[in-house]
């Protein structure tokens with residue numbers, strides 16, 4: 001489902017953020033990506049979304065070679081990938097419902113389907129009763145759940161998260177990780193970048209560790 005073949009990424013300023021990376025993440029797998037600040041975690045996620053392009057090597061998503069993908073195809077790629085960020089990136093001038101509906105509006109989903117699908121996503125993250133509120137009125141953990149509902153509302157087969165628990169206390173962090181696990185249990189491929197080694201160790205999934213842009217461990221738990 002996700003394959004990196006000898007991938008290097010050099011930014012325009014010459015910095016080499018990823019070096020000769022080889023990895024495969026199978027359909028339906030759940031993995032954590034860890035490593036020091038600047039190790040290349042966000043860069044790896046950006047390559048999967050085609051927010052950045054590999055300088056060398058190939059990235060394949062569902063067998064599609066992203067280096068050969070024209071920019072017109074990128075929006076179709078992104079429909080397969082839900083993304084959750086640390087700082088939620090919610091719109092505070094719209095309701096919770098409207099925030100979660102956004103990807104469906106962009107995709108041009110039939111308006112009669114939007115309500116049902118948004119409520120299904122809000123139900124999964126336990127926020128059905130808060131759809132009319134402005135996200136500013138929610139706690140940090142709830143805001144992160146809105147971000148997760150928005151990422152999964154169009155049922156993407158791949159879910160990426162970049163430090164999704166960075167601002168949360170340990171209890172809320174565990175709850176958010178359990179939510180990711182629930183999506184994984186119904187077949188979603190999940191890749192989470194996180195610094196939180198103790199939480200990652202407790203979860204017991206495959207861990208990929210980057211150091212200076214290289215994959216230094218892959219596999220077993222921490």
Ligand SMILES: Nc1ncnc2c1ncn2[C@@H]1O[C@H](COP(=O)(O)OP(=O)(O)OP(=O)(O)O)[C@@H](O)[C@H]1O
Pocket residue numbers: 011012013015016017035036037038039040041042043044
């Ligand atoms: N657009 C860019 N232009 C130049 N250098 C960049 C760019 N984006 C990231 N980098 C550099 O590439 C390296 C890897 O950055 P990246 O954000 O992938 O690391 P990270 O592991 O996600 O770090 P953190 O945990 O701090 O978020 C860093 O040295 C960073 O400064």
